[in-house]
Amino acid sequence: MTALYTRFCRSVLFPLHERLKSHSSVAQRRALEQSQWFNAETLQAMQLQNLRRFAATIAANVPWYQRLFSEHHIEPASMTLDDLQRLPRLDKPTLRANTEAFKSRVANKLARFNTGGSSGQPLIFFLGERVSHDVAAKWRATRWWGVDIGDKELVLWGSPIEVGTQDRIKNLRDKFLRTQLFPAFDLGESGIKQFIKSYRAFRPAHLFGYPSALARVAAYAKQHHVDLKQNELKVVFVTAERLYEEQRALIREQFGASVANGYGARDAGFIAHECPEGGMHVSAEDIIVEILREDSTPCRPGESGEITITHLRTSDFPFVRYRTGDVAALSTQACRCGRGLPMLERIEGRSTDFVFAQDGTAMHGLALIYVVRDIAGVHSFRIIQHSVDELEVMLVTTEWDAVRDQQVIDGMRARLGQSVSVKLNHCAHIPTEANGKFRYIISHVRM
CATH class of the missing domain: 3.30.300.30 (ANL, C-terminal domain)
Structure with a gap:
């Protein structure tokens, strides 16, 4: 019965939900599940084609990039990765000071977001079509681990957007899609006990949350001899902070499930996710990742530098060579899973106390x-x-x-x-x- 309901959610309820919101995530997920098996050369050609389409759109419609492309004598229709690297890197102060100039003149239904970012500086930005990409990319990654839309999900999270807007429509959606949200703000003994109570009663197929928060629950369970293992739990997804190996080991030991790391940000997008073979795959169809030194020169594979991203699904409010402030290294290895998507070798991002x-x-x-x-x-x-x-x-x-x-x-x-x-x-x-x-x-x- 559970498997039947999951299929119903995946094939009927969620597609209807996305259609009502004018999202294209269902079609995008299907396309991503095909392209992930392309070889590196084919993916690079696809990425370049998407870059040129993106560049032409923002050059025609976004004031900031109309000027910037003209100043650097870049022709969008024939743009190359070398041309992209001639553009200056984009930082939060620039976005903050020129917000209106980054908006597309033809953007429709832009959603306003803000984030403190890792630097603690509030940033207001806008999303349009990228929302569908983020949903599709995350959906693809969760299916790598044998879980799908409609499988029970328990989320340990802290964003006020998710935690603070539990209106009737969202509550109804979460109920039908079998998602429960537990705030990560209070994880003292009473909060942990309440989370464990919810976890045992709900019996999720997967957990999603901050690695530090889930590791804290696991540490409590280990200290107090609380059994967290459940047959239904397939995987624990973690994101938003650096995942330390001791956290991974502790969570895996106490929950009795694999731990899958994800890397992204509200402003930068859904960038990379770990597959069951351990490869940290970049969503390269629509995201160009550069690892750069402080002087903006590219790092060698295996060399740590700042993650800089160009998101090709942000033509409504472009993020081009955007500085994330996080540190990582690129890998040149091929993953045993067979996917052609490029990989991050390691992520040395920030974590929250x-x-x-x-x-x-x-x-x-x-x-x-x-x-x-x-x-x-x-x-x-x-x-x-x-x-x-x-x-x-x-x-x-x-x-x-x-x-x-x-x-x-x-x-x-x-x-x-x-x-x-x-x-x-x-x-x-x-x-x-x-x-x-x-x-x-x-x-x-x-x-």
Whole structure:
């Protein structure tokens, strides 16, 4: 009966849902499942063709790229990868300062998104057709592991878009598609117990969430001899943070299922996903990944550099040579799975710390980040938890006032405890760490 319902969801309910939203994800997933088996040369030719189509569209309709292509004497219809590499890299400050110039004149139904990003700087951006690509690429990757739309999914997540908008339509959709969402913000003992209770009752085919959050549940289960193994669970999908091997081993040991890593971002898209043979495959049909040194020269295979992406499904609001701030290395190896998709050899991206409330409750660091990042006037920030009773918030702001100061203080105390000392440190600049990376939340508390 379960398999029949999954097939019904995959072939009827979800396609109807996507059609009503004017999404093309069903057709795109089918196409991606064919192209993944193309050899490297065929995929590169497809990618170049898609690049030229994308370049022609944005050159005609997006003010920023009309000017940029003209300045660099690039002809979109015959554009090459060498031409692409002549363009400057795109960073968040440039996007933030020129948002309107990045919008296509013919864009239809752009959806507004924002993200604090890994640097802690709020970024507003817009998505159109890329939404369908993200759904299709993720759908393809989950099917690699034998799970499909309609299989029971339990999500341990923290985004306010997913957690905070549980309206009737979304609740109804999740019910029919058999997805349950559990907030990752509160993972103290009581929160973990509640998650385990939900997990045991729901008996999902797959889990999806932050590696740090799922590893915390696994560590609790190991310490307290709680059996998390269930026959229904096939795989644990993790994303949004760097997956450390000790986390992978712990999650696999306690849940008794394989762990599949995914790499992407709300702004950058669904970039790469791990297959059962261990290959971290890039969604290369529509995403060009460059691994670059600080001077913008390309890294050799196996050499670590910054991930820079060109997303060929973002003609409504283009991301061309976009700097993700994450570090990785490309692989030249062929995967044993037989797919021709290129692979990342390793990902050395950032991870988010846990913080602790005065009562000992552990919560994902994003719980504090969301307090700050959406307040108008915040340019950048760093949150430092010195102890359970002392918090420092470094702020670089514009057009600020005492009301917003109090908004930050109240938000932090609502999560950590009303007697927490919250020190606001207004400064002109927040430095990077010694290794050149930016940490937007730091906790010195360990419990």
